[in-house]
Amino acid sequence: MSDKQYIYAVARIRAKEMHLLTGGFMEQLIAAKSPGECLQLLLDKGWGDGQVNGVDRFEEILSIERKKTWDLMDELMDDLSPFDVFLYSNDYHNLKAAIKEVCTGTDYEGIFISQGTIEPEVIFKAIEERDYSLLPERMRPVAKEAFDTLLHTRDGQLCDIMVDKAALEAIYEAGYATKNPILSLYGELTVVTADLKTAVRAQRTGKDMAFLKKSLAPCKTLDINALMAAAVDSFDAIIKYLSSTKYADGAEELKKSPSAFERWGDNLIIRAIRPEIHHPFTLGPLAAYVLARENEIKTVRIVLSGKINDMPEDSIRERVREMYV
């Protein structure tokens, strides 16, 4: 697969990259006087479908943008399976949602995410009827275990960490299975940033080793045993461990604030994919484009939410991610 050439697709992506949001444009968004002005800048840039308007409907506009990206990929690629790595998190989110809805017997409106590799209705049916064979093989054991756990213990957090760990393992394996450097790297960095965030959160809430073992997924560039040992010890131990890894610059951000650390994690991925902007033949630029779009949608959500909630410009700015172009 890594040898397959995507010359036509990459040529089209090169033109699309011209319309990605830049750091300068993000500054304009942050400097906008109101959420309405902010949204207007995006609409002028071609965001949305020309019909949906209004600050209260900005999530719909972001969904439209996300759909545009996936429609484009659908058009450019015969087989979207290499990009499953980006969609697994939605599948596992839907699994958590289905388990909770079935266990509590409550219908939470809008809890399911439509962009995944499996239809949310199928996941819901599998859980409701306990027919796990409807799910992909990789998902069956965790679906059964998480459902039984929630049913018997009523511990929602335990159920969540089981599914989250399974999601990370699926993303990690799918990334390496593509044999594409950029997708493998995405899988690796997704696990790294998630493990680090979980370790910090666990340390702050005083979780034990058993919790950490259930939460952290293994990866190549972090020694999770050392990370777990650090997390049960102290925050400084986590900083010390992180400083000894190739992600040492993340330690500084971690000291600043959780949001600075989260931003560092996202920026790490964007910096890693940036060389793809010069590759003309492979799947890499397409994968990088998907990630760049996801990144800008996430950043626009941060800015707009900040504007709606009257956050100061500086607070918004410190949360804004680096752009791909």
Added chain:
Amino acid sequence: MGTTFALLGAASAALFAGVGSAIAVGRAGQAAAGAVTEDPSLFSKVLILQLLPGTQGIYGLLIAFIALGRIGIMGGTLPGDDVALGLSYFAACLPMAVVGLISALQQSKASVAAIALVEKRPDQFGKAMIFPAMVETYAILALLISILAINGIPA
């Protein structure tokens, strides 16, 4: 046997350089189609970039014609059993055959990258054309050597 070797040389020049150019123009064509899908006004610019790796096929054809003329296939005396003469023609055609194939394939990569450049900066078309054109130098050098070698073989 001599005629066979001589013909093999002429055919190789047309064959390998032609194959190289066909693959290369096809590859650049895919990129050009992608560029024109997004911006039809780029058609004339990307067409030139697509055609650049096509020249090796023409050079191969030229060498094949010259060699066939000299060999006597198109009228004249054939080398017959003169193996040394046949091998000389074969050797003389080799630069164009080998360099034609490789340079066309490499030039297509430069052309695809140049098409990406034109997509992002249409005003830099002149500079974009230079990068794949640099590869052409080596196809021209091979063409020159093949012509000199064929003409230098005593009939």
